[in-house]
């Protein structure tokens with residue numbers, strides 16, 4: 001499986017994977033906004049025939065004034081391709097790009113409290129920590145953990 005930077009041509013495939021994998025969905029315009037504004041930060045995993053089997057959609061935090069913070073809007077991997085290390089690789093590529101292109105000092109994301117797989121990926125594999133809990137964050141009222149990773153060179 002190849003991991004490469006996402007292009008405009010990949011956005012429909014990313015949106016399709018997102019619709020299959022997660023209840024948090026976005027308009028095509030929002031994908032386009034990511035790709036045009038932060039083209040270095042989103043990546044796709046593709047199979048040998050070029051089909052998108054995983055993606056990370058990432059951005060820089062536009063509200064933060066005192067710190068440069070990267071943010072993962074969404075990451076997912078199609079079911080048959082899970083536990084192959086793809087999400088780990090997608091996250092690492094995006095993290096590297098956040099530091100290289102924007103000098104990010106940390107990265108944040110939201111995750112459902114019940115999402116054991118994703119929490120394990122973030123906390124146990126990638127070294128994120130929970131820094132906040134947002135009650136009723138999701139449309140169905142589930143709580144979210146706010147998680148963050150502080151880049152070692154920034155601490």
Ligand code: ACO
Nearest residue numbers: 074075076077082083084085086087088109117118120121
């Ligand atoms: N149960 C427990 N731990 C898990 C699981 C699981 N099902 N999946 C991954 N992990 C942990 C393990 O520590 C794993 O390492 P190991 O396989 O050596 O034990 C580590 O994460 C790395 O796993 P990857 O293979 O890189 O993860 P994968 O490619 O399978 O993708 C993901 C993980 C993205 C959570 C996938 O399960 C998925 O797409 N789920 C549905 C969508 C989703 O929940 N996305 C995250 C929403 S939050 C957000 O987008 C900001």
